[in-house]
Amino acid sequence: MSGDWERLTPLLWEAAGQTAYMVLIALLVGGFLGLALGLGLYLTRPGNLLQHRFVFAVLNLAVNIVRPIPFIIFLVALGPLTRAVIGSTIGIEAFTFAMCIMATFVFARLVEQNLVSIDPGVVEAARAMGASPLRIVRTVLVPEALAPLILGYTFLFVGVLDMSAIGGYLGAGGLGDFAIVYGYRQYDWAVTAVVVVIIVLIVQAVQWLGNGLARRALRR
Amino acid sequence: MPAATSGIIRFEGATKVFPGRGKGAEVRAVDDVTLDIREGEIFGVIGQSGAGKSTLVRLINALERTTGGDVVVDGVSLGSLSEARLRPVRAGIGMVFQQFNLLSSRTVSGNVAYPLEVAGWPRAKRDARVAELLDFVGLADKAGVYPSTLSGGQKQRVGIARALATNPRILLADEATSALDPETTRDVLDLLQRVNRELGITVVVITHEMDVVRSICHRVAVMDRGHVVEVGEAYQVFSAPGHDVTRRFVATALRDRPSPEVLARLRTRHAGHIVTVGVDEVAGSSAVLTRTLREHGVDGTVVFGGITEVAERPYGSLTVELVGDGAAVEAAVAALRAVTWVDDHGRADA
Numbered sequence: 001m002s003g004d005w006e007r008l009t010p011l012l013w014e015a016a017g018q019t020a021y022m023v024l025i026a027l028l029v030g031g032f033l034g035l036a037l038g039l040g041l042y043l044t045r046p047g048n049l050l051q052h053r054f055v056f057a058v059l060n061l062a063v064n065i066v067r068p069i070p071f072i073i074f075l076v077a078l079g080p081l082t083r084a085v086i087g088s089t090i091g092i093e094a095f096t097f098a099m100c101i102m103a104t105f106v107f108a109r110l111v112e113q114n115l116v117s118i119d120p121g122v123v124e125a126a127r128a129m130g131a132s133p134l135r136i137v138r139t140v141l142v143p144e145a146l147a148p149l150i151l152g153y154t155f156l157f158v159g160v161l162d163m164s165a166i167g168g169y170l171g172a173g174g175l176g177d178f179a180i181v182y183g184y185r186q187y188d189w190a191v192t193a194v195v196v197v198i199i200v201l202i203v204q205a206v207q208w209l210g211n212g213l214a215r216r217a218l219r220r
Numbered sequence: 221m222p223a224a225t226s227g228i229i230r231f232e233g234a235t236k237v238f239p240g241r242g243k244g245a246e247v248r249a250v251d252d253v254t255l256d257i258r259e260g261e262i263f264g265v266i267g268q269s270g271a272g273k274s275t276l277v278r279l280i281n282a283l284e285r286t287t288g289g290d291v292v293v294d295g296v297s298l299g300s301l302s303e304a305r306l307r308p309v310r311a312g313i314g315m316v317f318q319q320f321n322l323l324s325s326r327t328v329s330g331n332v333a334y335p336l337e338v339a340g341w342p343r344a345k346r347d348a349r350v351a352e353l354l355d356f357v358g359l360a361d362k363a364g365v366y367p368s369t370l371s372g373g374q375k376q377r378v379g380i381a382r383a384l385a386t387n388p389r390i391l392l393a394d395e396a397t398s399a400l401d402p403e404t405t406r407d408v409l410d411l412l413q414r415v416n417r418e419l420g421i422t423v424v425v426i427t428h429e430m431d432v433v434r435s436i437c438h439r440v441a442v443m444d445r446g447h448v449v450e451v452g453e454a455y456q457v458f459s460a461p462g463h464d465v466t467r468r469f470v471a472t473a474l475r476d477r478p479s480p481e482v483l484a485r486l487r488t489r490h491a492g493h494i495v496t497v498g499v500d501e502v503a504g505s506s507a508v509l510t511r512t513l514r515e516h517g518v519d520g521t522v523v524f525g526g527i528t529e530v531a532e533r534p535y536g537s538l539t540v541e542l543v544g545d546g547a548a549v550e551a552a553v554a555a556l557r558a559v560t561w562v563d564d565h566g567r568a569d570a
Contacts, residue, residue, distance in 0.1 A: 125321035128281055129335040130311030132304075139334070143325035217325075
């Protein structure tokens with residue numbers, strides 16, 4: 001194996017820390033806002049609890065526009081907003097901000113799709129018992145869809161980890177950046193391979209955890 | 221029979237029109253229905269699927285809002301109430317569903333506790349009430365299990381316990397037995413009857429099965445294409461159906477075998493040997509009956525019975541008066557016994 005691991009190991013740890021920072025914040029913020037946006041999509045859909053043709057059309061269009069944009073292009077397109085909020089368009093904060101926004105839209109669609117699969121009958125039963133829409137969200141929609149929501153969140157994790165790989169583009173660092181700078185550009189395939197193995201292991205571990213939690217939530 | 225006081229539920233020209241989907245025509249699911257449901261009775265609403273009965277029952281707890289006319293429940297006009305004002309009204313009306321609609325994320329007791337949480341009962345009172353309800357429906361031992369492990373009948377009993385939790389005065393049952401097998405159907409109908417008798421709750425039963433009406437309803441309304449075409453005492457509707465739709469439903473609940481009372485009456489009119497002969501695709505048909513009697517030189521007159529269709533095959537029985545030489549009658553009965561079941565009622569003078 002080539003590569004100067006005595007020099008690279010601390011750098012690798014640093015890169016891993018940067019990835020963890022970006023991924024965790026994007027998961028947290030994107031997960032929370034995505035859940036809210038997804039619920040908004042579901043509830044305002046015609047025929048549902050808070051049906052509202054206009055609001056649904058706007059939310060739906062926004063999600064449909066944002067989600068398919070390749071992340072590297074989205075980063076650039078978001079530049080003005082990133083500058084307004086973060087104060088800069090480069091660095092780990094700017095990059096993480098863009099990740100949070102994209103994660104929100106990605107997760108929103110996942111949440112909506114999982115909620116659609118809930119039997120409308122249980123929602124009707126809750127209405128018949130006098131439950132308010134907010135209570136139905138809290139006590140019916142989220143608990144009933146918990147297992148698929150956990151799996152969707154696990155899927156979001158992989159997506160967010162994927163986004164973080166191009167962090168080097170904005171000088172945000174991270175494992176992807178490390179693989180490019182110390183592996184690809186220096187023709188050191190061993191370094192690239194090590195990073196790939198680490199990422200695969202992380203994804204496997206998270207997927208295993210997600211599957212386990214989802215199974216526990218399913219109870220059938 | 222329950223005391224017939226004035227209507228606890230009153231439909232006053234109630235109408236529900238659903239807008240057409242896309243360019244489709246609008247649907248008048250419930251069309252100008254005026255109807256009184258009395259306190260303390262079990263009221264049946266029967267109709268084919270699409271007749272509007274599910275929509276009609278949902279007007280009572282305003283899961284669907286009228287687009288014309290009004291529905292008055294316990295003196296409260298629902299048409300004028302806002303969605304938020306309707307919530308307490310709904311909490312006072314229990315509802316059970318064809319597909320049970322239990323929360324799969326909650327245990328049996330969690331499901332029964334749900335309406336109590338909505339109504340803001342404190343924890344301790346809730347627990348006591350849940351235990352009492354599960355006892356009433358005979359599921360005390362299932363408190364901690366999840367609905368997915370229950371049978372259909374058990375799920376429906378949980379549904380009924382949940383619907384009764386907040387001591388409603390009205391219970392709506394929307395095809396509550398349609399997803400159940402006949403035996404379990406019987407159990408659930410018995411339970412609904414107990415709810416009515418022991419707790420004095422007014423029960424509104426929506427069904428497409430005349431058997432359900434036959435076994436528990438005091439009064440019944442027959443619906444067809446959004447209209448109520450006939451209302452009356454269940455017995456009256458059965459014995460003298462006044463509308464084609466009603467006649468079709470009555471035929472579905474046809475009883476083809478004579479009860480002892482019927483038999484006694486038959487005897488007064490028919491002096492010959494009376495037998496009830498089973499008719500079905502496997503064991504025998506009326507053609508077999510006719511041929512067998514002819515072969516033995518016996519005259520047969522059908523005096524009671526009915527042949528209906530079960531799973532697209534003939535099913536039923538015919539009660540026949542046999543007239544002829546004693547030995548020939550015996551031989552004919554023996555021959556019939558070889559192909560189908562025969563209930564030999566003998567002769568009046570024997």
